[in-house]
Amino acid sequence: MMDVGIPEGMNVSSTSEGLKIERKWFSGVTIFLTVFAVLWNGFLFNWYNHAHNFELFPEKNMLVVLVPLLFVAVGVVLTYYVIASYFNKTIITVNHRTLESKISPFPFGFKKSIPSRSIEQVYCKEITRGINNDIRVLFEVRVILKNRSNITLFSGLESSEQALFLEHEIESYLGIKDVSVKGELS
Template sequence: MQLYCQSCEKMILAEDVNIELAIAKCRACNAVFNFSETIAAKRRRKPEAKPPKRLEIVDTGSELAIRWKWFTHTVWFLLLFCIFWDGFLVMWYGIGLAQLWAKGGDFGAIVMLLFPVIHVAIGVGLTYFVISTFVNRTSIVVALGQLELRHGPLPWPGSRVLQVIDIEQFYCVENRGSRKSRQSSFELHVLMKNEEKIKLLTALEDEDFALFLEQKLEDHLGIVDEPVVGEYRFD
């Protein structure tokens, strides 16, 4: 995007533009002006997405914070399944330990204890995921020239910090499910100026959620939306 002075119409150099504050200074006439309306006036090639109700958004102009809880009602099914899975393992190991104690190191009892090790690992991972879904939240904060992504309070992979000056574009990617389920989830990616592509968020439940995050971040940072190879096409 090329920016021009609103007073003398001279071209503005990149060094004289403050993207976070949407303010520019003209070297020709020394005029200082806000160009946020210029960016907003640019026609988008994608439909405007409405903010999802569960998002908490604080936009002061210089800083942007977007937060949301992980909890959805679908987690209740996972909770019931988790209780059944873990309960069965507790019963299984209770019987195995009782036999081991009664028979004093019986080989059959040892095999019974070792057999469901993989199931235990699945149970631990599933339990941690369910608990995280109840208590965790994701936050995206843009401030002081940085974009910070955090998941918590329980530790979860994916947290990162990016320098705003290195960001070229945000874009959405569809992650299609199996042929049987025919369900898709969406991801938010970042294209850096060095052409590196970073997966910022995954498992977003619908395209409107992903599109709103893309548009909100681009609007705040003054990034004009441009097509990226491999991005999801919004009809």
């Protein structure tokens, strides 16, 4: 594998714990989602604020009250994700004992910890998501363990450079020879 420079939004440092790679979540998508969340929540606030004037809440029809709460739930989750996108970073720590991935400061997902000795190969995969003409390409970094199980270490990367960089740094630190994996990003 060729040497890849440090991509935008990432930071690498050597610490007493080992190699530490940080990736900030903030991207152009965060701006779009911020605007969308403000519009979504603004509409809901306005709707609930004026709904009593339209007599939309008949006493006997609780379904009319409960169904819009699904939209409120979407607004709450969307707002949490947007706030997390401004502040969060994923931190990968690699040492000869473990490979660890965690998200901080806002909890989002689960911390992953993999014994370094169980790692056979690290590779990247291109993931295509979308419907019709709205196709989005994202990248994942995956780990193949010696027992042949396959674990997604990092997903949702917007550039192949970030994925390839993570693969290269982890393999270099752990002394893993880069071997071709079927379906990997080249």
